[in-house]
Amino acid sequence: MLTLGPNFYFPALCFQAYLCRMFDKVRVRFAPSPTGGLHLGGVRTVLFNYLYAKKYGGDFIVRIEDTDQARLVAGAEKYIFDCLNWCGLVPDESALHGGPYAPYRQSERKDGYRKYAEQLVKNGHAYYAFDTPAELDAMREKLKSAGSNSLQYDHHVRMNMNNSLRLLPAETNTLLKSGTPYVIRIKVNPDEFVQFADMIRGEMEFDTNNVDDKVLLKADGMPTYHLAVVVDDYLMKISHAFRGEEWLPSAPVHILLWKCLFGLDEMPQWAHLPLILKPDGNGKLSKRDGDRLGFPVYAMDWIDPVTHDIAKGFKELGFLPEAFINLLAVLGWNDGTEQEIFSLDDLVDKFSIERVHKGGAKFDFEKAKWFNHEWIKKLDVEHYEKRVNEIFEEKGVSVTDARYLHQVMNLIKERCTLLTDFYTQGIFFFESPKSFDEAAVKPKWDEGKKEYFIGIICQFEELVTWEAVSIEELFKSSATQKNIKVGELQMILRVMLVGSKTGPALFIIAETIGKEETIKRIENALVVFNGAFNK
């Protein structure tokens, strides 16, 4: 079976690839550059890669693309792996986990790339370029003032530039020998069409007249993304390359490199994923949008090592990894049924790259929270009580009785949207209310009610079985005796025990916190109400 499914989707287009790949293993890669926090969109790219690999029994590889030394951020790589780990998307091979194609960090593979760049030069598919940044600027300035609609370094301009195409071989040699800084650029021939089948978008075609001579090897000897991605995908036997839509315009460069270097038969199948857009206005979702609109865009808290700015993560905000994965999966994909709640296993089973949308989706934090709510309700509290315990600790409440926390969590789980809600919804099970919703009590408060509560204290003390039903029975019969409406008393009792008019069934609360604590809280509240209402 292996790659049968996906290849059958474009049988005519991929027949050749199909033939040569049908017995190969599916191997996909996520290739982040460690420049900061792991964005929503990044996690979704990981997810889709992972799902596809696991669906076809393949390998999921994480390759660190750290070819831009200037943009490296300390800690970013570790952070990426921490996020993947939290999400449960563990790589089969990576810079962290090792594997048969190590190293998985491009900076450590530096020496390997030059050979391919040189080979391209030798075969006439690339050339040395000695242009300085200033000269490049000047070129673009010139094009701009000439009214050109392209500012690219391409076949129109390359014969006016300082490169081995225009220079005499001897001149090039001299420059090379004298150590003049240079880059290697791909030589894109005009008037050709580059075609490939995108698994999401179908047949794609690009006119090479619009493709520029991209830098392949930088002056510092590092490859650019364009060279590195092709070389490493080849060396690591990547069968399917899924990445964000922002890469679509440079896809023809990659196809051309594949063609010149390794042959199209070896090339992975491409899929360009739609973007995740900001919820309000326009554009790709960015960290700033999260700050602005009040929701996270990173998987986990990211602390900038330089500025020490902290960007909130879904994890710390109280999201379950199950929910995070789920909401990301259905942002741009669905299985065609009405199902919306999917576990990772479900997703592996049902995911299909062909059903991924072409259009970008605006991120909706309200819906994201709904997914979390659903997962909190769905999962047994064992799955997340450790995290909830941490949240209580962070708030300065130490939970000594794990069984009690467990019990409380089951009582309130359906009213918790975020894990952090367990604290706000459940704190009164651990501490007496520090304040009361007096406005809720005041209109109902009178001398009769006061007498009633004074009386109920003694009755509670004598109650033998402290269980919700018996407490309720006693409470109600006592009210009937005194000819007071039970409803009004209940509201008051609730505020006495909880502090506000919220929470699960009242007598369950009384049972859970215990007789002694219930009586204590009534007495406490009596004092406060007495003072407040001056009766």
Added chain:
RNA sequence: GGCGCGUUGGUCAAGGGGUUAAGACGCCUCCCUUUCACGGAGGAAUCACGGGUUCGAAUCCCGUACGUGCUACCA
């Protein structure tokens, strides 16, 4: 500006020539609960626009508009 990609309710979306155009989130109304939540019942779309093709188009084709991406010795 050039090139690419996209466009079904506020949002996510099903749908692939004939449907009363699913469903979910959010919002509103009501029921349940004398709390809040959960749950339940309702309410809200001339499928961006204009032309074709067709007996018939949200669905196919062409334009236009709008959105978005790329346009670095960044990924």
